[in-house]
Amino acid sequence: MALYRFLALFAVHIALLVSSCFAADPFVFYKFEVSYITASPLGVPQQVIAINGKFPGPTINVTTNNNVVVDVKNKLDESLLLHWSGIQQRRSSWQDGLLGTNCPIPPKWNWTYQFQVKDQVGSFFYFPSLHFQRASGGFGGFIINNRAIIPIPFATPDGDITILIGDWYTRNHTALRKTLDAGKGLGMPDGVLINGKGPYQYNTTLVPDGIDFETIEVHPGKTYRIRVHNVGISTSLNFRIQNHNLLLAETEGSYTVQQNYTSLDIHVGQSYSFLVTMDQNASTDYYIVASARFVNESQWKRVTGVAILHYSNSKGKARGPLPDAPDDEFDKTFSMNQARSIRWNVSASGARPNPQGSFRYGSINVTEVYVLKNKPPVMVDGKHRATLSGISFVNPSTPIRLADKYKVKGVYKLDFPTRPLTGPPRLETSVINGTYRGFMEVILQNNDTKMHTYHMSGYAFFVVGMDFGEWTENSRGTYNKWDGIARTTAQVYPGAWTSILVSLDNVGVWNIRTENLDSWYLGQETYIRVVNPEATNKTELAMPDNALFCGSLSRLQKPQDISAATAVTGNRSKLFFTSLLIMAALLSLFC
Structure with missing residues (x-):
């Protein structure tokens, strides 16, 4: 058999x-x-x-x-x-x-x-x-x-390099989740990894001997496409390469207007493609750095991730201090302006031969609006939980789509509020009822004290606006309705909002969540259920x-x-x- x-x-x-x-x-x-x-x-x-x-x-x-x-x-x-x-x-x-x-x-x-x-x-x-x-x-x-x-929309690169960055604890995931279950925070991470490896010993006081670090070998004069992903738990990271410009070319499936950055903030769950030309002399290697953002640098220096960019004809080790990150621990305006500067390349073809900008999202009428507001974790029914619009999501024992298929009742409720609840927070399996082929506006309001990024499965959405303070109806006057970047994960600064537009043309049950792993684990998520009301097997x-x-x-x-x-x-x-x-x-x- x-x-x-x-x-x-x-x-x-x-x-x-x-x-x-x-x-x-x-x-x-x-x-x-x-x-x-x-x-x-x-x-x-x-x-x-x-x-x-x-x-x-x-x-x-x-x-x-x-x-x-x-x-x-x-x-x-x-x-x-x-x-x-x-x-x-x-x-x-x-x-x-x-x-x-x-x-x-x-x-x-x-x-x-x-x-x-x-x-x-x-x-x-x-x-x-x-x-x-x-x-x-x-x-x-x-x-x-x-x-x-x-x-x-650029010359074919001479090579393709993937770099995974992220904060890291020496405690494993089972120990970390027990900490969260006990109602405690995770505390400062033990380091930042680059491709699963610790920091190069750029400083003998901060970095001990014997740690294996990542080395990326390149050839002088060549241009590489470097894809960087923040796969960490909750720390926003600033990415930079000593003495090299980062020409931004793509993020999460969308080609961008190409512009140079000396460094770029990459928040948890986000991905970027840079074109980097190896145009420096080969007298030394160069530092690749991923360092925490919006923190007290003196306390976080030992956490910084460092790898080595090694020219094939390099004559010596990297030397000198690490290249500086933006100096704005208490002022996030620079970072937000940097995020706003990332624009969609409307004339480039994406997966199809037509220009990315042929989908004129700014001229589509919005059919439904949801304001999703987070807050710092609170006690809900005796449990330490994170919430979204006053609801802490409880994963059902029977998955939502499976329950629909077999007509299992009582698994979830299609009652997620369009505006945050004003009463006490509650534990629910509450789901957004999306309209097939509708055009949804989602305002992500961050009332927590830390940076959050939000991800939506099944879709790329248009990031049309972000600002500090509370979102109001008048905030729509600041929206970018022409070349706002289409992506899958958007940052929301503490005490600020980010607005996204999404065309609900993909039938299914799709997750929308914070990418901050601790808050996600504690319930800061929901799902959008998109069903074609017509009986068809084509959608x-x-x-x-x-x-x-x-x-x-x-x-x-x-x-x-x-x-x-x-x-x-x-x-x-x-x-x-x-x-x-x-x-x-x-x-x-x-x-």
Whole structure:
């Protein structure tokens, strides 16, 4: 029986390959084994989450409209979901990898994600979305390249470099979440990692011996596309490269008006692409720096992340003090003005040949308005919780989309308020009822004392305004209705607001949340449910055959066939994938 299943699975994969031969959208396969390993990124041995034995995980590199298949083996001791941050999952929230939409992958189970990166280009990343696991790793880059027929709005770079930055604790994710469960803050992180490694010893007092640091080798005179992602927990970071200009070219799937920065603030969950020309002399290496923003520098100096940019003909080590970050600990105006300066390149083609600006978002009538206000964590029903508009979200035991499919009642309420509640905060599974093909305005009001970034799954939204103070109806007069950047994660400064516009054309159940992992863990999120009222199978993909069941639908879940799984993990696995590669090579002769 196990052999039969193996052969059937092989036939399915061959069928996929054959279909890719005769269709325009090929399949790309990845195999992920998610497990714990011991690493010492800050010189202290600790448990981290690795993919295929590596920390960080591999970069997924695909092309627009590819069908991506990621076979995940969960070797952790707890359930797992991988979230593809910024990947819009057109018509299929079934693959989004969040607890409100998908049942988790149990320990020791395999589960296969399959989705199409439809009409998207740009720089994104993936990470584990449950149990605070991102604080222990499990993340990696995700690149979507233009199709060959669609030009990029700059000369083809000489190389492509992914850099993952983020704050880091030497306590693992289980210890950190216990701290939050006890109603305590996480405190200052122990460091900032660059590609999973600690700081270069630029200062012997601040950085001890024996820490492995990241070195990125480049060639003089060449221009590289450097994709930088803040995959951390809650710290905004300023990114800079000593003596080099950062020419901003893209952020989270949108090409930007190209302009130079000496440094740029990258907030939690955000991604940017820079074009960096290696135009300095090679007398030394150069520092790559990621340092915390809006903090007391004297206390945070030991936290700064430092890597090395090494010219292939370099004659010496990097030297001197680190390049300075903006000096505005108590005044965030410079950072906000920098954020406002990031504009959409309306004349560049995106994933399609038409200009990005052909979607004239500023002339579309808004059909629904939501003001989402956060506050510092409070006690709700005896629990330390974070809220959004007075509601602390409770993830349902039965995912929302699954409950809809099987008509399970009472799982959630479609009553999320359009304006913040005035009464006491409450614990609810309260969801926004979005209108299919509506045009929604969302005002994100940050009444917390720290920076927040907000992410929306399933969509890119237009950042049309941000300012300090309370948003009012008159604030619309300041909106940018022409070239506001389209992206998936926007910052909201403390004591300020950010306004976004989004066209609800993607059917499904989509998460909107703070990317600050501590506040997200404590409930600062909700979902937008977008349903086509017409009976049609063209606006949403069918539930996948391998969908997992949990909660009130647990009875539908069949045990995983361990014999079949075992058969495909030994020598047969090597034969299986070798056969796939051979078949792919043969098919390529005819494609």
